[in-house]
Each structure stands twice: as structure tokens, then as C-alpha cells.
Amino acid sequence: MDVQQNHDRIKVFSDGSRNADGAGSGGIVRVFDETTAWxxxxxxxxxxxxxLETELAGILLxxxxxxxxxxxxxxxIYCNSQLAIACVEGVAHGAPKALLKxxxxxxRTIRARTDCLRLDLKWCPAHCGVRGNFLAEQEAIAATRGKTYRPDLVPRALANYKPSIGRHLVKLLTKEDSKLVFEQP
Structure with a gap:
């Protein structure tokens, strides 16, 4: 698996969660495979x-x-949502501009830094035994339950985020997403 073969000094795992407690996102920074920030x-x-919004918010975190x-x-950055990655790369549509911008x-800001040699966004399958992925999922779940984090670790775009669609449409889109996932061969 790419995660184990990747020897980058910095690996960041992001995840989104939507459950009965709410919707939230989490991110874990691992430097030399030690968790240093979340x-x-x-x-x-x-x-x-x-x-999709929770996964994009995880990438932004x-x-x-x-x-x-x-x-x-x-x-x-490792994310377990291929759709979120495709939206960031401009291959897929449907991402809210309030998150994508x-x-x-x-x-662009990070890649322009002189100390940034490379910044990648890659897919990592969920529930495959990757510690960083598991920890990011736990932070996302904790966030849905209302865990608060230091304000300097949450970007302003997320601290002030207002969902752009109503409850009825979210339910409908969730049903359609589920159909698409389960109808695939």
C-alpha cells in the first residue's frame, strides 16, 4: 500500500464523519510516523x-x-474519499465553492513556499489498518460529538462555514450516493 511505502517526513490524514451526533471532520499530522498535531x-x-463536505473540510484542516x-x-495528505480528491483536482464537480476555493x-500558498519541495493529495482506503487513517477518523467522530479544538488549528473558512443546501436535499443526495456506491460492479 502506498502509505507504508511513502517515506515522506510529513504525512497528514484527513477524514469526515456524518452520524447521529452530527457532521464533522478531523485531521492528524504524523511526522516520521509520530502524531504531532491534530x-x-x-x-x-x-x-x-x-x-462530501465533511471530507473536503478534512482536507482543508x-x-x-x-x-x-x-x-x-x-x-x-491522505484522504479516504476519491470523490473529494477528484473535486480538488478539478476532475469531478459538486464541491461547494465555500470549501473548494x-x-x-x-x-497554492503551500506550494509557493521555498521550503515545500512537494505536496501531494492521495487516496488511502478506509478501515485498512493504517494508524493515521484510524486516528483521523476518531478525531472526525469526536468533532461530530462537539469536541472543540484550539482556534488557531481551525481555518477561518471552517469556523464560519455555513452549509449551502437544506436538510431535504442532503437526505436526497445521501440516498443517491448510497445507490451509486451499491450499484457499482
Whole structure:
């Protein structure tokens, strides 16, 4: 698996969660495979936010924490949502601009830093035994339950985030997403 074979100094894992407690995102920074920082944010109630929004918020958290590091060198962000990655890369559509714009802006900012040799966004399958992925999931779940984090570890775009669609549409989109996932061969 790519995560175990990747020898970047900085690996950041992001995840989103949507459950009965609400919707939230978490991010874990691991430097030389030791957890050095973590953050999370509660985005709202379960039917106010889509799963895609939680995953994108996780990516934004990860980028925010990376940008706060003194030196970056090579960093990889791992996300278990292929759709979120595709939206960031411009391959898929449907991502709220309120999340996508700050993600792209901070990516450009990080890549422009002289100490950043490489910044990658890669997919990591969920529930596959990767410690960072597991820890990011736990932070996302804690965020849905209302755990609070230091304000400097939460980007302003997430602290002030307002879901762009109503509860009814979120329910409908969640049903459609489930159909698409389970209908795939």
C-alpha cells in the first residue's frame, strides 16, 4: 500500500464523519510516523451537511495544519474519499465553492513556499489498518460529538462555514450516493 511505502517526513490524514451526533471532520499530522498535531471541526447537524463536505473540510484542516509548520519539505495528505480528491483536482464537480476555493488557495500558498519541495493529495482506503487513517477518523467522530479544538488549528473558512443546501436535499443526495456506491460492479 502506498502509505507504508511513502517515506515522506510529513504525512497528514484527513477524514469526515456524518452520524447521529452530527457532521464533522478531523485531521492528524504524523511526522516520521509520530502524531504531532491534530484538529477537528463540527460542521453542523447530520442533515445539514453532506459526506462530501465533511471530507473536503478534512482536507482543508490538513492543509491548514501543514501551512502552520515551520518547515515542510515533502508532505502527503491522505484522504479516504476519491470523490473529494477528484473535486480538488478539478476532475469531478459538486464541491461547494465555500470549501473548494480555500482548499485551492492554501494549496497554492503551500506550494509557493521555498521550503515545500512537494505536496501531494492521495487516496488511502478506509478501515485498512493504517494508524493515521484510524486516528483521523476518531478525531472526525469526536468533532461530530462537539469536541472543540484550539482556534488557531481551525481555518477561518471552517469556523464560519455555513452549509449551502437544506436538510431535504442532503437526505436526497445521501440516498443517491448510497445507490451509486451499491450499484457499482
Amino acid at each position: 484538529s477537528g471541526v463540527r460542521l453542523g447537524d447530520r442533515y445539514q451537511v453532506t459526506v 490538513a492543509l491548514h495544519v501543514i501551512n502552520r509548520l515551520r518547515t515542510i519539505d515533502e508532505a502527503t 480555500p482548499i485551492l488557495l492554501i494549496m
